[in-house]
Amino acid sequence: MNCPKCKKSDTRVVDSRSTQENTAIRRRRECLECHYRFTTYEYVESEAMMVIKTDNKREAFNRDKILKSMVVACNKRPITLDALNAQVDKIIQDINDLGQPEISSKKIGEIVMDHLANLDQVAYVRFASVYRQFRDVDAFRAELDRI
Ligand SMILES: [Zn+2]
Numbered sequence: 621m622n623c624p625k626c627k628k629s630d631t632r633v634v635d636s637r638s639t640q641e642n643t644a645i646r647r648r649r650e651c652l653e654c655h656y657r658f659t660t661y662e663y664v665e666s667e668a669m670m671v672i673k674t675d676n677k678r679e680a681f682n683r684d685k686i687l688k689s690m691v692v693a694c695n696k697r698p699i700t701l702d703a704l705n706a707q708v709d710k711i712i713q714d715i716n717d718l719g720q721p722e723i724s725s726k727k728i729g730e731i732v733m734d735h736l737a738n739l740d741q742v743a744y745v746r747f748a749s750v751y752r753q754f755r756d757v758d759a760f761r762a763e764l765d766r767i
Pocket of ligand 1 (some may be wrong): 623624625626627628651652653654655656
């Protein structure tokens with residue numbers, strides 16, 4: 621890991637800890653040459669994945685979209701953002717476990733519903749009733765944003 625300031629590669633780790641949701645390691649490093657301090661994060665690499673939408677168009681998988689659709693479904697429910705983030709990590713784990721380079725938005729929606737069912741019944745019913753009609757996470761989110 622080169623120092624961002626002097627570009628020398630001799631650095632030492634001065635502090636290392638997990639982030640709040642335990643999904644990353646945050647390291648504080650110091651350059652042995654110029655003593656500049658900087659931060660690095662270590663994440664599990666998510667494989668590049670494409671989402672097949674209902675119109676057969678492909679787009680890059682986007683964690684944020686899943687989180688936002690769940691935030692909307694959990695509106696005014698007693699669920700913290702931390703809990704939702706942890707749930708999204710589990711959803712992504714399920715998706716990765718499928719071992720496929722592409723996944724349909726329909727399948728993503730079904731996995732999200734499985735997890736919401738365990739988390740909060742009201743959020744689950746909201747998500748399921750709107751989602752089943754649209755069969756597409758994007759269309760679902762657009763509709764929920766509207767109402
Ligand atoms: Zn340096």
